[in-house]
Amino acid sequence: MLGLRHLETLDAIREAGSLVEASERLHVTQSALSHQLRDIEGRLGVSLLNRRTRPVRFTVAGERLLALADQVLPLMRQGLRDIRALAEGQSGRLHLAIECHACFQWLMPALDVFREQWPQVELDLSAAFAFAPVPALLRGDLDMVVSSDPVEHEAVLWQPLFSHELVLAVSRNSSLAEREFVEPADLVEETLITYPVERDRLDIFTAFLQPANIEPAAQRKTELTPMMIQLVAAGRGVAALPNWAISEYLDHGLIRSLSLGERGVWRTLYIGIRAEEAEVPYLKEFIQTARQQSMAGLEGIRGA
Amino acid sequence: MLGLRHLETLDAIREAGSLVEASERLHVTQSALSHQLRDIEGRLGVSLLNRRTRPVRFTVAGERLLALADQVLPLMRQGLRDIRALAEGQSGRLHLAIECHACFQWLMPALDVFREQWPQVELDLSAAFAFAPVPALLRGDLDMVVSSDPVEHEAVLWQPLFSHELVLAVSRNSSLAEREFVEPADLVEETLITYPVERDRLDIFTAFLQPANIEPAAQRKTELTPMMIQLVAAGRGVAALPNWAISEYLDHGLIRSLSLGERGVWRTLYIGIRAEEAEVPYLKEFIQTARQQSMAGLEGIRGA
DNA sequence: ATCCCAACATGAGATAATCTCACCTTATAA
DNA sequence: TTATAAGGTGAGATTATCTCATGTTGGGAT
Known part of the structure; x- marks a missing residue:
């Protein structure tokens, strides 16, 4: 009934001072704004602004909606920004489970490096001894698993570590x-x-x-x-x-x-992630970091 | 792009735990919610929730939008409530101008009565000696004029006081x-x-x-x-x-x-308001109060 | 194993919301 | 009075959203 578009329209009209200029800012016709105002005024049963003055003058109800717009629109914008950051992989979640006790040895330094490079990613760590990692991955409990027993699944991508x-x-x-x-x-x-x-x-x-x-x-x-x-x-x-x-x-x-x-x-250790997330930047980079750290740990070991 | 409907949908899904039950609460089909989620996930480029768990599990992005919904939806609801109060005439604005110096005599008690009965109405008072009251009414500077010189205008309703x-x-x-x-x-x-x-x-x-x-x-x-x-x-x-x-x-x-x-x-004193506001409850009642107070002031005066 | 059930996904077409276009009305100033 | 600028309006086009019918999937029961 009362949508964000209406709040944006009112906001633009306030800034512009007239429907014509507001319509230009919003990239729609003046007619669209006129219809929009008519609709919402009819629905709400109140007049929102007096179009006969220059600049237009808002009624008490109009002022109330502008106040609402001032509260709501910034929140929406910030929310969308945050979502965009998530979508671009700037931030996100990395819940990691390891099926390999000894792996902490090289994992800890890798985690330290990662935390510094991707501070916005929520990092969580658990041991994966008591449950099957693939369902947990698919369910979303986990985002990454380190395992030497890669159970094949079409929705899971396993990549060898070493x-x-x-x-x-x-x-x-x-x-x-x-x-x-x-x-x-x-x-x-x-x-x-x-x-x-x-x-x-x-x-x-x-x-x-x-x-x-x-x-x-x-x-x-x-x-x-x-x-x-x-x-x-x-x-x-x-x-x-x-x-x-x-x-x-x-x-x-x-x-x-x-x-x-x-x-x-x-044995070969594998890192498993959801196949759909193969291109998530911080996951790709974590895998790379993990490889480097584990390789470094292997240096000079006979037979490695 | 991202509308209030989406936030309401996510909120309902969180409360309901599944698309099916959420769709019942929202009085739409499950299909509608499925399409809605698909659309918005596609547009935002993120997954918002995992439908395979019971109850459904929200992703980080989904949680962010839920937080947004928790901020925005209550604000919208309160805003609409306020507008409804305005529409029903519970609250509003009464900017009154008098063209008649001596009128303060009966106006003051009338204002006191009114303020008590309509505390939510924003009351303002000015003298109308320096400007023409009808344009001011039409422009929205004023909501009511007391004048003994009612300039006819189709959009202004003049009612005799005494x-x-x-x-x-x-x-x-x-x-x-x-x-x-x-x-x-x-x-x-x-x-x-x-x-x-x-x-x-x-x-x-x-x-x-x-x-x-x-x-x-x-x-x-x-x-x-x-x-x-x-x-x-x-x-x-x-x-x-x-x-x-x-x-x-x-x-x-x-x-x-x-x-x-x-x-x-x-001479006859008139109260003028915008014709479109003839039915606004607090205006009607103010006029009635003004009549009573002015009549009371006239009692016992010869020739009145 | 296989079947069943509940829940979600999907495509196509219906419906509703919103916009554009063309033209009308109104207010203001020359 | 006549331009001119701003708004309003009705009709039809567009777009968004929904419903309907049906397909798919995961988990539990037989």
């Missing part, structure tokens, strides 16, 4: 310490230390032990990679970790690492 | 004091005391002296009716005034009053 070898960390005193690689059967006597997630999401099981139908002697869980390393070093068990995640501990000589099987178990 | 006699106030010691009436020629030796306005607006000239081509010996001007009375009582001149304006002074015996000519000069 490849790494999953290695077995053992104590330097372990009987396995001098081996080049281990076979699944070598673990029947060992305690396996893992992150506390379901078995199906642990590559050591899915890619190494289960195919050989081998079960480790025991399983122990911890969230923290350094704690895992300490337990391994203390001879309390063995752990399967990405090679880059343990490189600094190898350098200290605390532990040793072996390939899983003769050819090793290799 | 009639009174214009009488000549003279000193009780004047040589005219015992006369029933005066002739124009009787004033050639007198000083005429008037309000300080142009001659054409003084009935004593237009209706009495000028037709007889008579000029008083002198003219003296003052704004204040009581001062006029004092000057008359002191024998410094004579003054033409409405009978009701001097009734209390007659009672005190300070002065005497004579008719102007054998039949007297009678």
Whole structure:
């Protein structure tokens, strides 16, 4: 009934002082404004302005609508500006989940870089161990997932980040310490230390032990990679970790690492986003930053 | 482009949780909302909400528009309420001008009554001696005029208030004091005391002296009716005034009053408003109040 | 697995809102 | 009085929006 157009018209008439000039500013005919005023005055049942004076004179009702226009139009303009910024990717949302515990290592610096470059993007971080990432992406709970298990879906775009070898960390005193690689059967006597997630999401099981139908002697869980390393070093068990995640501990000589099987178990980490957002600038740039940071972390690691 | 309808739609969808229920609330089909969203998302270049969740989930852009709706819609609603009040005559404007100096006498109580009954009406008062009231009415400078000289105009509605006699106030010691009436020629030796306005607006000239081509010996001007009375009582001149304006002074015996000519000069006071506003409730009521107050002021006056 | 249901999307045509065009009326000044 | 500038108005064109009929999709039940 009373629309923004009417407020804009009244505003223009006030600025212009006449229907003719206002119509020029609004790029419509004077007739359009005349009809518009007639309509709205009829609907509201009040006269809004006296067209016979120069400049035109607003009635009390007209003044009230002008006051309304002064309140509403700037809000609308600002709102549209904000939406435009969102549309152009100046601002937006990046809710990121990682399915990979050790990834924090290179993720943190990447996040720091990103936050500085895209301050308007709302950044949020969660672990994706308890839920399936693809539905969460499609649902809009997440905008990006880091995973080594890219579940194919037409609406999800997976982009490889880097490849790494999953290695077995053992104590330097372990009987396995001098081996080049281990076979699944070598673990029947060992305690396996893992992150506390379901078995199906642990590559050591899915890619190494289960195919050989081998079960480790025991399983122990911890969230923290350094704690895992300490337990391994203390001879309390063995752990399967990405090679880059343990490189600094190898350098200290605390532990040793072996390939899983003769050819090793290799994994690739992927970043997944909604396919429709493939061109969102800050997402593209985040992926690039993530690649750089993770590559930097890989430098000098054997086999990487 | 982005209209209030879109904001209302988004608001309804948020409240309802789904397009289907929102469409019911808005009394349109679900299809309409779907098209509407599609259009606006296309125009803005952003997705506003994810329809696949239950309830639907808004994107960052959608949330921004909802925030906009929360700001704008209440303002619009309040604005419309105010306009409705204006339209129904609950509130409005009454800029009143009087062409009649002595009228303040009964006008003041009328204004007091009115202010109490119509507190939302913006009341303003001015004297209409220096300008023509009809153009001012039509221009919107004024909303009501009290005048004894109703200039006919199709867009102006004049309503009679009351009639009174214009009488000549003279000193009780004047040589005219015992006369029933005066002739124009009787004033050639007198000083005429008037309000300080142009001659054409003084009935004593237009209706009495000028037709007889008579000029008083002198003219003296003052704004204040009581001062006029004092000057008359002191024998410094004579003054033409409405009978009701001097009734209390007659009672005190300070002065005497004579008719102007054998039949007297009678005037009628009119209230003029724009014809289009004839039905505005507070104007109608003001006129009624004015009539009552002026009638009350006339009570017990001879010849009234 | 497959079917069903509820919800949303889509295309075409109907409807309504809004504009333009052409011409008329009114106020003001030369 | 006559120009002239500003507004008003009716009819028809345009554009926006809606409805109707139907298609698609995701999730749960059989």
